[in-house]
Amino acid sequence: MRTLKSLLTIIENDPNKTWRDELPEVQLALNSTRSRVTGYTPTELMFGIRAQSLGISRLAPSAEPEQRLDLEEVRSIAAENINRAACSEVERFNRGRATVKPFSTGDYVFIKSSERNQTKLHRKFRGPFVITRVLEHDRYELRNIDGSNRTYKYAHENLRAVPRGYDGLVDIATSLTNYEEEAETAGQGQEEMERVSSDDESETVSVDGCTASSGTLSASEQDEP
Known part of the structure; x- marks a missing residue:
């Protein structure tokens, strides 16, 4: 042609x-x-x-x-x-082909931005993301480090390894993950405390009701001749 x-x-x-x-x-x-x-x-x-x-x-x-x-x-x-x-x-x-170094679960990578969504000043890569699962045919399942549960699947050629010491990325990612787990645990603990508190209030109301009934009964007996 x-x-x-x-x-x-x-x-x-x-x-x-x-x-x-x-x-x-x-x-x-x-x-x-x-x-x-x-x-x-x-x-x-x-x-x-x-x-x-x-x-x-x-x-x-x-x-x-x-x-x-x-x-x-x-x-x-x-x-x-x-x-x-x-x-x-x-x-x-x-x-002339470069040696491909495979990624492992837990590695942090950037994703190549789609050309149709790029401008001249747009970043060529976005992320970082963490690899959650290694798939076949040089493909990987990724998740954003912001704590969201949404996953992505990309080929190796669209990924770039995050440089070591990238502004404490590992610490940030670990903190975000721990924060998510702590928030979930705290939420469960708060629900348990509210349930226990609600049960205590119910028992207190029941005891107070019984006490009030007993007092009324005693007063009625004293009024009788």
């Missing part, structure tokens, strides 16, 4: 030509161009024909217009060339 756009751009910049009129010649040029990967032209792989380019056909119009090739042999060689090129590309990619 990139080659096609380049050819059409060149034609369009010629004041004497339009790309619509030149499409047949562009198509013939592409189909007659030998691929660096396969070693053959698209015409040779599709039809087993070695077509002449535009320049040769114009210089030697009486020459043999096409040459027949063994289609099975051509395609077999092209497949081998493709596999060889693919292996070479994988090796080249792996040579």
Whole structure:
């Protein structure tokens, strides 16, 4: 597609030509161009024909217009060339690839911000987050250190490790976690105290009621002759 756009751009910049009129010649040029990967032209792989380019056909119009090739042999060689090129590309990619250091549960990381929500001055990463679970295929489950229970799932390539000594991040995260646990424990303790206090008040009211009843009964007995 990139080659096609380049050819059409060149034609369009010629004041004497339009790309619509030149499409047949562009198509013939592409189909007659030998691929660096396969070693053959698209015409040779599709039809087993070695077509002449535009320049040769114009210089030697009486020459043999096409040459027949063994289609099975051509395609077999092209497949081998493709596999060889693919292996070479994988090796080249792996040579320049950085060694991935996996994260562990409890590690603190930043999440790469989505490009569609970024401006030029927007931060490239957000967080920090803590890893709560290691998933398969280099994926992780994360949770914000603000104490919320919402979890996120991200691939390793979208995460960056928090530098050591990042403004006491570990202490802050630990404090937030402890605060959350203490708040939950305190809430349960407060509920227990309120329940006990309510029971004590009920018992006091019952005792006072019995005492009042006894006093009334005694007063009634004294009034009798």
